[in-house]
Amino acid sequence: MNNNKCFKYAKMTLSDNLSVIIDADEYKYVTNYYNDTEKIRVDLTDNSYLDSENLKIVYGALIKQEYVQLDEALIESKRSIGHTLGYIDYSNNSCILSELVDLKIYRSNLEDRVPFAALIKTSLQFSEEPLKEKSLFTRYSNLTCMKNILNRQFILSCAYEFSAKDITKSNWTEYINNRKVLYVFKNSKLQYQIELVLNYDLRTN
Incomplete structure (x- = not known):
């Protein structure tokens, strides 16, 4: 799977028939990691390039994981405020760290995603170009x-x-353009594609 296809996310089926959602930009990392033998698997390095000038307001879609309810995902997202986010930059063998400073969630009629606006301390750049969304997630140090x-x-x-x-x-919420939040959410290319079944218990290995 790559960004030349009209899918940004994939539902990847695990060995126990659970599915997880991964980004197209994470696909190569996941498949290569589990194609290597366990003894030579190398994880990515956490890298942070943050300073006091890195505050950005970001719009997009909060997507729940396959095996949780949307309400659970929203509760967890609120718990993540003030904590570290990760973004997989596999081309540089790194996980780029950001900080979720604050988060505003919007209502949606969909069962798997909602619009959001967030205040993030980050060195990343974000684009409205189709299939160029960046996927951030709570980065747990353990x-x-x-x-x-x-x-x-x-x-x-x-x-x-x-x-x-x-x-x-x-004061960041005063800068939010609510119409723009909903426009970005509506126009995000978030179609899913079932891509691969891996014969590993990925959540524990």
Whole structure:
């Protein structure tokens, strides 16, 4: 699977018939990791490039994991405020770290995703270009990147950014364009494709 196809996310079936959602940009990392023998598997390195000038308002879709309910994913997303987010940059063998400073969730009639606006401290750049969304997830320091990807309860699919020098945690919601949030959500390419069955218990190995 790659970005030349009209799918951004895949439902990957695990050996126990559970499915997990992965980003097209994570697909190569996951498949290569489990094609290697267990003795030579190498995990990604966490890298942070943050400073005080990295605050951005980001819009996109919060996507729940396959094996959790949407309400569970939303509760977990609120718990993640103030904590570290990860983004897989497999071309550089790294997981780029950001910080979820604050989060605003919007209502949706869909059962698997909702619109969001977030205040994120990040060095990443986000684009509305189709299939260029970046997937951020809560990065737990006690898990490898691989376990983290396969056990995460939600993905923040980020497709738009806005920044200004005077944005702070206390005033950032004043800068949110609610119509733009819903527009970005509606136009995100979030179709799913069942791509592969791997013969591993991915969530525990």
